[in-house]
Amino acid sequence: MRWTVLSSDALLFFPAVLWFIIVYYWGRKRWLQGNVAWHIAMILLNPCLILIDHGHFQYNCISLGLTVGAVAAILSDRELVASVLFCLALNHKQSLRSLFSAKEGFVVLTNGTKLRAKEQFGDVVDVKFGTAHDPGNFIVLMIGASRTYTPTLPAKMVLRCDGGLGRWIAAEGRCGMWCWDVAQVVLRCGVGAMVQWGSRWLVEAVASGRASRQWVAVSQNSLMIVLASSRWTQITVDCGKKSKSGLYLTRNCFHAFGGSTMNENAKFDILGTECGKWSTNTKLVKREKRTETGPKLRWGQRSVGPELGSLYKLIACRTMSAYFAPAFFSHLLGKCLRRRNPLLEVAKLGLVVLGTFAVVWWPYIHPVDGFLEVVSRLAPFERGIYEDYVANFWCTTSVLIKWKRLLTMRSLKLLSLAATVSTCLPSMVQQLRAPSKQGFLYALLNSAFSFYLFSFQVHEKSILLPLLPASLLAFEEPFLIQWLTHYALFSMFPLLCRDNLILPYIALYGIFILLCHVPGGRLDTRETHSFTSLRSFLSAFLLLCSFSLHIIYLTVRPPKKYPYLFDAFIMLLCFTQFVLVAIYANRKQWMLSMNSIVVDKEKHL
Amino acid sequence: MKDPKNRSQIHRLITELAWLSLLATCTKLLLVPAYRSTDFEVHRHWLALTHTLPLAQWYSDETSPWTLDYPPFFAHFEHLISLVAHLVDPTIAHLHKGLNFSSPSFILFHRLTVIASDPVLYYGIYRLTRYVRFKRRFLTWALVVGSPGLVIVDHVHFQYNGFLLGVLLVSLAALEEGRDLCGGFVFAVLLSFKHLFAVAAPVYFVYLFRHYCHGGLVKGFGRLVVMGTLVVFRRMFPFGRGLCHAYWAPNFWVFYIILDKILAFLLAKLGFNIQAPTASFTGGLVGDSSPFAVLPRVTPLITFTMVLLAIFPCLIKAWKDPQPRMITRWVAYAYSCGFTFGWHVHEKASLHFVIPLAIVAVHSMEDARHYFYLSIGKFHPELGFIMHT
Numbered sequence: 001m002r003w004t005v006l007s008s009d010a011l012l013f014f015p016a017v018l019w020f021i022i023v024y025y026w027g028r029k030r031w032l033q034g035n036v037a038w039h040i041a042m043i044l045l046n047p048c049l050i051l052i053d054h055g056h057f058q059y060n061c062i063s064l065g066l067t068v069g070a071v072a073a074i075l076s077d078r079e080l081v082a083s084v085l086f087c088l089a090l091n092h093k094q095s096l097r098s099l100f101s102a103k104e105g106f107v108v109l110t111n112g113t114k115l116r117a118k119e120q121f122g123d124v125v126d127v128k129f130g131t132a133h134d135p136g137n138f139i140v141l142m143i144g145a146s147r148t149y150t151p152t153l154p155a156k157m158v159l160r161c162d163g164g165l166g167r168w169i170a171a172e173g174r175c176g177m178w179c180w181d182v183a184q185v186v187l188r189c190g191v192g193a194m195v196q197w198g199s200r201w202l203v204e205a206v207a208s209g210r211a212s213r214q215w216v217a218v219s220q221n222s223l224m225i226v227l228a229s230s231r232w233t234q235i236t237v238d239c240g241k242k243s244k245s246g247l248y249l250t251r252n253c254f255h256a257f258g259g260s261t262m263n264e265n266a267k268f269d270i271l272g273t274e275c276g277k278w279s280t281n282t283k284l285v286k287r288e289k290r291t292e293t294g295p296k297l298r299w300g301q302r303s304v305g306p307e308l309g310s311l312y313k314l315i316a317c318r319t320m321s322a323y324f325a326p327a328f329f330s331h332l333l334g335k336c337l338r339r340r341n342p343l344l345e346v347a348k349l350g351l352v353v354l355g356t357f358a359v360v361w362w363p364y365i366h367p368v369d370g371f372l373e374v375v376s377r378l379a380p381f382e383r384g385i386y387e388d389y390v391a392n393f394w395c396t397t398s399v400l401i402k403w404k405r406l407l408t409m410r411s412l413k414l415l416s417l418a419a420t421v422s423t424c425l426p427s428m429v430q431q432l433r434a435p436s437k438q439g440f441l442y443a444l445l446n447s448a449f450s451f452y453l454f455s456f457q458v459h460e461k462s463i464l465l466p467l468l469p470a471s472l473l474a475f476e477e478p479f480l481i482q483w484l485t486h487y488a489l490f491s492m493f494p495l496l497c498r499d500n501l502i503l504p505y506i507a508l509y510g511i512f513i514l515l516c517h518v519p520g521g522r523l524d525t526r527e528t529h530s531f532t533s534l535r536s537f538l539s540a541f542l543l544l545c546s547f548s549l550h551i552i553y554l555t556v557r558p559p560k561k562y563p564y565l566f567d568a569f570i571m572l573l574c575f576t577q578f579v580l581v582a583i584y585a586n587r588k589q590w591m592l593s594m595n596s597i598v599v600d601k602e603k604h605l
Numbered sequence: 606m607k608d609p610k611n612r613s614q615i616h617r618l619i620t621e622l623a624w625l626s627l628l629a630t631c632t633k634l635l636l637v638p639a640y641r642s643t644d645f646e647v648h649r650h651w652l653a654l655t656h657t658l659p660l661a662q663w664y665s666d667e668t669s670p671w672t673l674d675y676p677p678f679f680a681h682f683e684h685l686i687s688l689v690a691h692l693v694d695p696t697i698a699h700l701h702k703g704l705n706f707s708s709p710s711f712i713l714f715h716r717l718t719v720i721a722s723d724p725v726l727y728y729g730i731y732r733l734t735r736y737v738r739f740k741r742r743f744l745t746w747a748l749v750v751g752s753p754g755l756v757i758v759d760h761v762h763f764q765y766n767g768f769l770l771g772v773l774l775v776s777l778a779a780l781e782e783g784r785d786l787c788g789g790f791v792f793a794v795l796l797s798f799k800h801l802f803a804v805a806a807p808v809y810f811v812y813l814f815r816h817y818c819h820g821g822l823v824k825g826f827g828r829l830v831v832m833g834t835l836v837v838f839r840r841m842f843p844f845g846r847g848l849c850h851a852y853w854a855p856n857f858w859v860f861y862i863i864l865d866k867i868l869a870f871l872l873a874k875l876g877f878n879i880q881a882p883t884a885s886f887t888g889g890l891v892g893d894s895s896p897f898a899v900l901p902r903v904t905p906l907i908t909f910t911m912v913l914l915a916i917f918p919c920l921i922k923a924w925k926d927p928q929p930r931m932i933t934r935w936v937a938y939a940y941s942c943g944f945t946f947g948w949h950v951h952e953k954a955s956l957h958f959v960i961p962l963a964i965v966a967v968h969s970m971e972d973a974r975h976y977f978y979l980s981i982g983k984f985h986p987e988l989g990f991i992m993h994t
Contacts, residue, residue, distance in 0.1 A: 503713075507634035510627065519617070519624045 005053055005061065009418030013065035017043050020072035020472065035475060041515045042474040042481060043068075047487050060461070064468050067324060071444065071472065073503050074331065075437050139244035323451040323465045327443035330428035345416040389567040390460045391491045391574035393453045394417070399568060416456045423450035425581075427589055434593040438476075442589035444469035449582040453575075460495050466578075472506045477588075482516050483539075484581055490546050491574040493553065494567050502554070546573060618735070626727045629750045630720055645715065645763045646705055647671040648683070649697065649937055655680055656687035656698040682765075686718050717758055720766035726750070729774030733781070733933070748963040754980070755960065758953050763946060766953065769799050772958050773936075775862045777961065780812070780932045789813050801925055801954065804853040804912065804943030805936045808980075811920045812932040812935070816927035818913035850978045856945045858908075859899065869898035915942035937961040955979075 021040055053061050214493050389395060394403055394416065403412060427446035432440055448466040452458055474481045489509060496505050549570055558565045616621050638681060650671045658666055663673055663680055690697045693714050697703050729747050734742045749755075759767050772795045779788035792809055897903070919938050922931075940958035944950055959980050966976035 503637055504635055507631045510631040510634075514624060514628050514631065517619045517624075 002054065002057070005059060009053065009061040009065075013061040013068070014044065016065040016069035016072065020068050020075070023072045023076045024472075024475075038515070038518065041474050043471045045508075045511060045515060046467060046471055046485060047505070047512050048464055048467055048485065048492065050508055051492070051496060051504060052464060053500060055496065055504055056461070056499055058461065060464055063451065067468065068472070071469075073316075074328075074440060096112045100421065107429055133453065181504070188497070237302050260598060295510065323448040323462070324444050324469075326424045326428050326447040326450075327440065330431035331443060334432040337432065338435070389494065389564060389571045390458050391463070391487075391578055392455075392458050392573045393575070394496075396572055396575040399572075413456060416454055419454035420450055423454055426586055430589055430593050436592065439589055439592045441469055441473050442585055442592065445473065445585045446582065446589060449578065449585065453578060453582065460492050463578075470581075480515070480581065480584070482513075483577070485512060486543070487577040488572045490550070490570060493550065493570060497553070542573075542577070549573065617733075618742075621743060622727060625743075625746050625750055626724070628979060629756075630723070631651070633716075633723075633760045635708050635715055636756070639761045641707075641712070642762045643671075645707070645712075647764065648765075649703065649706065649711075649715065651675075651680070651683045652690055653689040653698045653700045653703050655684035656691060657700045669704065675718070675795045676698060676800050678763075678794065679799060682798070689712065701910065701955075713926055715763075716760065718769065719763070722765060723759075723771075725771035726774070727771070729771035729778065730964075732778035733774050735778075737967070745964055745967050748966065748976075749960055752960065752963065752980075754956055759957060762953075764953065764974045766956055769795065770956065772798065773802060773957075773961070777933050777936060777964075781929045785813055785816055802957065804916075804957075805939040805949070807913065807916050807920055808923060808932075808935050808939045808955075811923045811926050815924055816929075856947065857911075858903065858946075858949055861903070862897075865897045865900045868900065872899060908946055911946040912943050915946055928954055933961050934965050937965065955977035 017040065021036060021043075024039075049060065049064070052058055138329075306563055397403070407415065424447050427443045427450075431443045445466055448469060452462050452466055466485060468475070470481050470484050489505070493505070496502065549566070553570065555564045556566075562568075644988050649672055650669045654663060654666055654668075654673060666672070687698045690711075693710065694711055696706055696708075697711055697714075697803075727750070728745055734745050737745065755766060757771070758764055772791060776788045776791035776795060779785075779791060790807065792802075792805075794808070916939050919935050919942075923935055937958045940954070940961070944958060947954070959976070962976045962979060966973045
């Protein structure tokens with residue numbers, strides 16, 4: 001079993017981090033190999049992630065890897081890919097994976113536009129429908145693939161039908177195109193919903209014993225094989241073309257793998273969600289620059305990714321990666337707003353959000369208790385606002401204010417929601433006003449922190465989520481990552497003690513400290529502020545406190561009246577440090593916008 | 606060769622080495638709960654043996670099948686450790702009660718002794734690469750300290766090769782600096798720790814003889830001290846064991862055995878009367894019968910002669926032109942010959958030539974290439990060795 005974590009780490013997390021590093025350091029004036037290696041070491045050798053994933057045993061590396069991939073995609077202006085990857089991350093570690101099928105809307109909208117593009121420019125543009133969820137779509141896909149090489153009669157017929165309609169729509173202008181897109185959404189989501197219902201029937205059939213698990217599993221697997229082969233056919237067909245096919249191939253593989261890793265073993269899955277997984281929306285679009293012929297398609301040619309990418313962040317219910325959702329959303333929305341016709345974009349966004357929400361939840365809404373059961377599975381509110389001892393606002397203040405006794409569950413939920421949103425709001429607003437790549441990384445950190453500190457039912461392991469953007473920012477903020485890692489590890493110390501992981505804890509922390517202080521120093525230090533003596537005294541004092549608490553926790557027995565006394569102390573100390581880090585990061589993000597690094601307005605095509 | 610002039614340079618050197626060794630130590634700590642081989646119990650038994658019995662009985666005790674087959678200095682080293690072990694847990698050093706004892710605290714303690722003996726290796730590398738340029742030096746250190754073979758054998762499989770190789774490197778360093786007497790003496794000390802290092806003895810002998818220029822002084826230089834009594838000799842040179850170890854080390858005799866098997870098969874097909882051998886290759890010498898079906902029998906004497914023959918070209922070179930710079934290379938060559946033609950060779954013996962070769966590897970591309978192939982080649986059987994267990 002440990003090999004599965006290790007292999008998913010190696011196959012998913014490592015390439016994603018490498019991609020991020022390449023994008024992050026590309027084009028910088030000082031590409032110094034020493035820094036790159038150091039930065040990679042900071043991200044990959046983070047002791048918290050290693051201890052939790054490989055010690056305690058979890059699969060965080062998958063969702064974190066996909067998130068890093070999404071971040072890298074955003075930094076390289078590939079918003080489509082970013083939204084895809086982030087959706088994959090969202091849907092990992094989540095029981096309601098049929099949310100994935102919401103991507104239908106995403107696919108459809110972009111497919112519609114691509115189809116139109118194809119009609120405008122003839123068969124120059126390769127249009128690949130990324131979804132195999134819809135069999136009809138699949139057939140069109142294959143025909144579409146073949147017609148670029150050998151237009152056969154059936155293909156031509158399809159072309160004519162579709163082409164005619166497409167041309168009519170194009171002639172009608174933007175409004176017509178928009179209607180056509182919406183119609184396609186409705187049509188294809190209808191098909192999607194049918195598959196959902198079918199799968200739900202299948203689940204019930206198995207539960208009531210009418211269909212055997214083996215049969216379902218076999219059919220599930222054969223469907224996956226069919227889908228996989230369709231995917232691979234698509235890839236090979238596309239690879240017939242030259243330039244960048246390699247890139248598309250790797251991207252496809254990446255997404256395909258991302259889909260398959262989510263099949264967390266030994267879980268019987270809804271068939272529909274398996275299909276949904278394979279709709280990985282890779283856009284193998286090659287756009288020829290034939291802008292001189294025919295009317296230019298306005299918003300159709302560009303990807304409508306940003307808005308739709310943000311869509312998925314909203315859709316995310318309570319999942320781990322949802323911690324980053326506000327950052328992704330605000331950044332992408334901010335970018336959208338800088339394009340022409342912001343109102344239209346936002347309106348599109350709103351409609352699609354509502355539409356897909358309806359589609360996704362439709363099969364589950366009908367029997368109301370079924371719906372409630374699903375929701376309760378997703379968000380186990382009855383477990384309470386906190387569990388165990390986590391360096392959270394609610395848990396820490398519960399020493400003084402007994403939240404569980406004071407307020408009802410409902411009001412607690414509202415309160416935590418309000419607190420989370422309000423603490424998240426400043427960074428979101430900043431990104432909306434002035435989206436920038438650097439700010440985006442800080443926004444990730446801030447949104448993750450606000451969720452960690454104020455959200456409902458937070459685990460100690462959730463500290464991994466703020467830790468990830470902090471490690472991505474290691475180059476900019478070396479002191480921050482060290483400080484945060486120290487206290488993140490410390491906050492997990494009781495958990496690791498229970499798992500008998502003290503020796504690996506010490507060893508990995510030692511390795512981390514050594515890596516932070518490589519002899520010869522980092523060749524390009526970004527320590528713009530020098531520490532005052534007061535600051536260094538304070539940090540030394542706090543470190544001493546934490547070390548002594550480590551030793552006390554291991555050696556001294558707590559008094560019988562308060563068996564969790566030391567846990568509470570640890571939690572208190574870590575909480576104060578996390579709050580300080582969060583405040584610092586927020587301040588830094590705002591200062592960035594004041595230095596006015598703004599993304600340029602995208603040129604209209 | 607000039608001394609590092611500034612104190613800051615020395616300080617920097619030491620900081621780098623300390624950094625690398627601390628990193629290695631942390632990694633080795635992670636390996637504490639890893640698989641342990643029977644060598645773990647072997648060394649524990651030797652701890653108990655040296656702690657409880659008087660010196661005279663160390664080499665004749667039969668309490669456990671794991672008899673003491675290392676020279677006296679190593680036995681003293683184990684005795685030293687047993688004094689501390691006794692404080693950790695008296696059961697460890699008990700001769701009978703401690704058999705197959707393995708509590709978590711003892712495992713940690715025993716692994717820590719290996720880690721604690723590694724600074725000798727670090728000192729050895731430090732001495733040997735003191736005057737090398739920074740990048741090459743750092744690379745050498747990384748190659749030796751982080752050598753996967755060494756880490757696996759020492760910290761997983763459990764042995765004490767680290768500090769023994771450190772002593773070897775100190776001796777080589779002394780020779781390279783021109784301090785022949787010191788180098789020779791340290792080598793003798795090394796032989797007293799582990800006699801398997803004696804394969805390079807001819808090289809040392811010739812080199813010292815020529816370089817030091819006084820014929821008589823280097824004779825009988827401690828090897829006779831090591832091979833003192835017959836009992837000790839018999840214990841230390843287990844010719845009772847077979848030609849090959851249970852897990853075959855990739856040496857010449859493997860091909861010899863394979864050739865023998867192929868020939869037997871072919872000749873049997875052709876109609877000759879081939880008798881199947883009664884003895885096995887990994888077992889001991891069984892009377893008059895030979896483990897080989899067709900080819901002539903191989904005795905320890907034959908292997909010894911072949912090793913000497915293989916080292917011969919190196920000896921001629923050393924005789925003609927004894928350069929201090931080349932001594933590491935020659936010693937590595939000598940160990941590789943010993944590995945290829947020796948009797949009952951473990952794969953672990955490959956460490957003896959890979960580590961010195963790592964020192965040499967940074968000097969040129971040719972050397973680096975040789976090192977690369979050898980270290981990869983040697984690593985594969987080790988991997989198989991670990992996988993089996």
